[in-house]
Amino acid sequence: MRTAERGVRSRARSLVVFLGVSVLAGALAAGLAIPFAGFAGFATQKAAVSMQNLPQDLETAPLAVRSKMLAADGTWIATLYEQNRVPVPLDQISPIMRRAIVAIEDSRFYEHGALDAQGTLRALIRNRSEGSVQQGGSSITQQYVKMSLIEKADTAEQRKAATAVTYERKLTELRYAVAIEKQFSKDQILEKYLNLANFGDGAFGVQTAAQHYFGVSAAKLTLPQAAMLAGLVKNPTGYDPTNNLKRAKDRRDLVIARMRELNLITAKQAADARKAPVIDFKKIRKVPNGCANSRYPFYCEYAVAKLLDNPALGSTPKEREHYLKTGGLTIRTSLDPRIQAAAQASIKEHAKVSDTAIAAITVVEPGSGLVKGMVQSKPYGKGRNHTYYNLNVEKSYPGGYGGFQNGSTMKAFTIAAAIQQGLPLTYRINSPAQIDLSGRRFKTCSGSTRDPNYRPRNSTRSGNLTMIEAAKASTNTYFLQLSQRTGLCSIATIAANLGMYNAQTQEPLDQVVSMTLGVGYVTPLMLSNAYATFAARGKYCRPTVVTSVQDKSGKPVQTPGIGCRQVLTPAVADGVNRVLSAVMEPGGTGGRLNFGNWDLAGKTGTIQDNLAVWYAGYTPNLAAAAVVADATLPYTNLMYGHTLDGQDISDPTGSGTAGPLWQTAMEKALQGMPLRRFVPPNSKITGGDGKSLPPVSGMSPGEATDTLSRAGYQVVLSGDRVNSPEAEGTVAYTDPRTGDRPPPGSQVTLFLSNGQN
Incomplete structure (x- = not known):
């Protein structure tokens, strides 16, 4: 009897609660503030205060929409997201899907306001009898409010409050739900709900869920498919068919039964739907997330790093990353899949994953700085013979390895400095097999520098060489003397203007005596782009991987884009191109690398002790730099214990x-491209614009010095005596030679005869 009395009292209290909630709903709908303390024994003073302080409108966070990164031709590179979602309007969601979700979650959705009084009474009676909140009774609008508050939560405390099993939270939802119902139509609310909902297995929103589980769009969903998806919303993990197929089927069939009960489908439709397989596991489509799942992970990560540097995406890196993964952005990059494939084919042909040495190549378009390809021999990943290091880029970016010493590829910048100062391509310097530069001063931007014990040697041709001849043979002693005459500051300035700096420290390249033979650490990206400046006749363009960004509405997001400036005169660049094209002629160090009918130019680079070797070269169409190196610390000689x-x-x-x-x-990359030519250098670049050097052979050093000084030249006396028919102690010859036309102010070296013919 007592039990029965308790049951009657409990049902009575529930009825009072229901009436109270109904009154509350009416009051909220009317925008009234009413006291709640002591209401029906469950609304606390805290709830009363919070309800009265709530704003009229719910501020929802923008839907988290996945972003996509595309190659230059529009093909897919990567998908980036926090939640895998693609929103669609309601008219692109099949009617059967709309009916299924309404049937199972809120069958009277189109009949009631923010609160479903019948559903709330049912839930309250159940909850009062159990002594706790066991049943929701929430309308679709209230559920949308709850999901929105969870989506909006930035902290664990906010997420806890959004999911707390309390009447206070339910009243909060109700207040917001009333505002939502005033602001939007029922169809608009349903559209928002279906695009926001979690459908399990990483699928958010009905469009993504339809594509994920069934490989169809939301507009093409069938009855059994729609019923399965509708059943997931209540418990996306528990009813996920990839977790528990039986539970998923039971839940789907419950949705079908409810639709039949509401006469939304016929008995035959219900029976046929229950017989349909819940899911075909072969049709499940996982959307790869992030660069690690891209076809081009290293390139992708570098593009993301560039995006995270862009303040247009947010004021902090954290905000930019969040926007990048939730803003529904379309990111277009410079990567050309055909050129990327060409570079990758070269890696496959000339290197193996198991090699102890690494190989890397970057390809850049002259005149734009667009990075067309970026490959390396070590694949992306962890474990043996894999790496997360991008061997093509600087250390300042996540995963950037930070480059390798670049060897004689630096001679290109010395050539540019010499031509810029008016030295012709015919400029001769006596370049012996070994030269003693110990203590010799080299001018720098801040003064001068010297090496107390420096006696460099040639490994190739020596002699009295022109700039072109020395470049063909990569004669060290020529370029060291040339760099002394130009000064290191001009070389460093040109290199910096062409984007060269230390890829480990981001500091300028060191101005040391051996600078022209290689200095600091540079990357294939950096070097290929610098050489692209020569190909573009002196126009430097910063390396560009992200060409455009659009938000989810198609509006452009500000990006740095292509940025170019003229850093060398076209005439100087033409001269460099002529010198470096000679490198690829027969007899040049790159002569074996010539192919086709292209105008080619390039330069070898070998590091002291063989720690790395380079080839950088270009046509007017493309520039590329390839490196083979030891990428372990400490670096070791490639000749000993290394394979390629x-x-x-x-x-x-x-x-x-x-x-x-x-x-x-x-x-391979140049196949199908138009044949373009270098512009030949003018006669001033080739032969100089000075007067012919006065003949001084046979003169005394003093007489020769006076003669040349009056002609406007700086005179230096060589310490070496040379074989000559001239009398001992008199001038045997000069460097440059008589007949050359060095510009006024040039240095002329006197070589004295030893009297031996």
């Missing part, structure tokens, strides 16, 4: 080791 393409590296050179990688990549 599965073979021991016995004689590492820029042309023989890195050169074939460059050649294969460029030859």
Whole structure:
């Protein structure tokens, strides 16, 4: 009897609660503030205060929409998201899907306001009898409010409050739900709900869920498919068919039964739907997330790093990353899949994943700075023979390796400095096999520098060489003397203007005596882009991987884009192109790398002790740099214990080791491109614009010095005596030679005869 009395009292209290909630709903709808303290024994003073302080409108967070990164031709590179979602308007959601979700979640959705009084009474009676909140009774509008508050929560405390099993939270939802119902139509609310809802297994929103589970759009969903998806919303994990197929089927069939009960479908439709398979696991479509799942992970990560530098995406890196993964952005990049494939084919042909040496190639378009390809021999990932390091880019970016010493590829900047100062391509310097530069001063931007014990040697041709001849042979002693005459500051300035700096420290390249033979650490991206400046006749363009960004509405988001400036005169660049094209002529260090009918120019680079070897080269169409190196610390000589393409590296050179990688990549990449030519240098660049050097052979050093000084030249006396028919102690010859036309102010070296013919 007592039990029965308690049941009657409990039902009575529930009825009072229901009436109270009904009154509350009416009051809220009318925008009234009413006291709640003591109401029906469940609304606390805290709830009363919070309800009265709530704003009229719910501020919802923008829907988290996945972003996509595309190649230059529009093909897919990567999808980036926090929640895998693609919103669609209600008219692109099948009617059966709309009926299914309404049937199972709020069958009277189109009949009631923010509160479903019948559903609330049912839930309250159940909850009062159990002594706790066991049943929701929430309308679709209230559920949308709850999901929105969870989506909007930034902290654990906010998320806890949005999901708290309390009447206070339900009243809060109700207040917001009333505002939502005033602001939007029922169809608009349903559209928002279906696009926001979690459908399990990483699928958010009905469009993504339809594509994920069934490989169809939301507009094409069938009855059994719609019923399955509708059943997921209540418990996306528990009813996920990939977790528990039986539970998913039971829930789907419950939705079908409810639709039949409401006469939304016929008995035959219900029976047929229950017989349909819940899911075909072969049709499940996982959307790969992030760069790690991209076809081009290293390139993708570098593009993301550039995006995270863009303040247009947010005021902090954290905000930019969030917007990048939730803003529904369309990111267009410079990557050309055909050129990328060409470079990758070269890696495959000339290197193996198991090699102890690494190989890397970057390809850039002259005149735009667009990075068309970026490849390396070590694949992305963890474990043996894999790496997360991008071997093509600077250390300042996440995953950037930070480059390698660049060797004689630096000579290109010395050539540019010499031409810029008026030295012609015919400029001769006596370049012996070994030269003593110990203590010799080299001018820098801040003064001068010297090496107390420096006696460099040539590994190739020596003699009295022109700039072109010295470049063909990569004669060290020529370029060291040339760099002394130009000064290191001019070389460093030109290199910096072409985007060269230390890729490890981001500091300017060191101005040291041996600068022209290689200095600091540079990357394939950096070097290929610098050489692209020569190809573009002196127009430098910063390397660009992100060409445009659009938000989810299609509006452009500000991006740095292509940025170019003229850093060398076209005439100077033309001269550099002529010198470096000679490198690829027969007899040049790059002569074996010539192909087709293209105008080609390039330069080898070999690091002291063979720690790395380079080949950088270009046509007017494309520029590329290839490196083979030891990428472990401490670096070791490539000749000892290292392999490339599965073979021991016995004689590492820029042309023989890195050169074939460059050649294969460029030859394949240039296929189908228009044939373009370098502009020949003018006669001033080629032969100089000065007067012919006065003849001084046979003169005494003093007489020769006076003669040349009056002609406007700086005179230096060589310490070496040379074989000559001239009398001992008199001038044997000069450097430059008589008949050359060095510009006024140039340095002329006197070589005295030893009297031996």
